[in-house]
Amino acid sequence: MEEKMAKPVFVALDVASKEELDNLLAQLGDPKETSIKIGMELFYHLGGEIVVDLAKKGYNIFLDLKMHDIPNTVYNGAKQIxxxxxxxxxxxxxxxxxxxxxxxxxxxxxxxxxxxxxxxLAVTELTSISDEILKNEQHCDLPMNEQVISLAKMAKKAGADGVICSPLEVKTLHEKVGDNFLYVTPGIRLQQNTDDDQSRIATPAQAKIWGSSAIVVGRPITQAEDPQAVYDMIKKEFN
Incomplete structure (x- = not known):
């Protein structure tokens, strides 16, 4: 029962080939205890068949394709996936x-x-969007934090189950949007490697305290000497 209620820690499978995928998955342990995120690179290379295959093996799969098109096209795409x-x-x-x-x-x-x-899950503003881009290219009058809250409220009203957001935004979103919504957060790092190229980051323990519903972790697991040991450690810390 405890395992079933555990909040997911998704491993970002940012690999370019089937061989790399198989090697990585072999180091992560039991598929039924493993949550994975498949993004554009892997999906566009290997297609839907790899997703079906991994689902049959028992993996908990987050397919991150960030659909964005006219409603009818998105409806048909969502129906397929x-x-x-x-x-x-x-x-x-x-x-x-x-x-x-x-x-x-x-x-x-x-x-x-x-x-x-x-x-x-609705993606609000990408982490690559700066305040300058928000103002000068998107011509948005709201500051970043208010824009994220506004988009999250709209997404919830439209039927989304949650949002992708920075761990630093979760506490405010709980207050402004509500607790009955999912807050899935990338940008998770271990204490010892918080000096890499992402700035809006948090540790699994911080994400837990702030109220993340699930977290996405990439390089700290995939580039570790023992991926399964690091993955198990992060799952324990987050739950």
């Missing part, structure tokens, strides 16, 4: 409420009978 056996997927909140609603509707329509509908 819902049949792959995934548990989570993403859209861009900037696509608007109608598109988010279409994505959720597509996921419901495409999910096989008896299977849970994948959770829909």
């Amino acid at each position: 819902a049949s792959l056996g995934i548990k989570y997927t993403t859209v861009h909140a900037l696509g608007g409420s109608e598109m988010i609603y279409a994505a959720k509707t597509g996921l419901v329509a495409g999910t096989p009978i008896g299977q849970p509908v994948p959770k829909l």
Whole structure:
């Protein structure tokens, strides 16, 4: 029961080939106790079949494709990926409420009978978007934190199950958007390697305290000498 209720720690599988994927997964342990994030690089290279195969093996899969198109196209895309056996997927909140609603509707329509509908997570503003870009290129009058809150509220109202956000934003989002929403946070680092190229980061323990629903971890696990040992340590620290 305790294992079932554990909050997911998704390993970002940012690899370019089937060989690299197999090597990494072999070092992560039991598929039924492993949550993985598949992004554009892997999906565009190996396609839906690899997702189906990994789902059948028991992996808890977050398919991170960040859908962003007209509502009808997103509906049809979501309907297709819902049949792959995934548990989570993403859209861009900037696509608007109608598109988010279409994505959720597509996921419901495409999910096989008896299977849970994948959770829909909305990406607010990418971590690469600076205050300057927000103001001068997106022509947004709101400061970054208010923009993220605004997009999260809109996504929730449109039917999303949660958002992708910085761990530093989670506490405020709980207060402003509510606790009955998922807050999935990348930018997780271990204490000893917080000096890399990402600035908006937190440790698993901090993410737990601030209220993250799930975390995404890449290089600290995938580049470790013993990926499974580090993965198990992070899962324990986060839960």
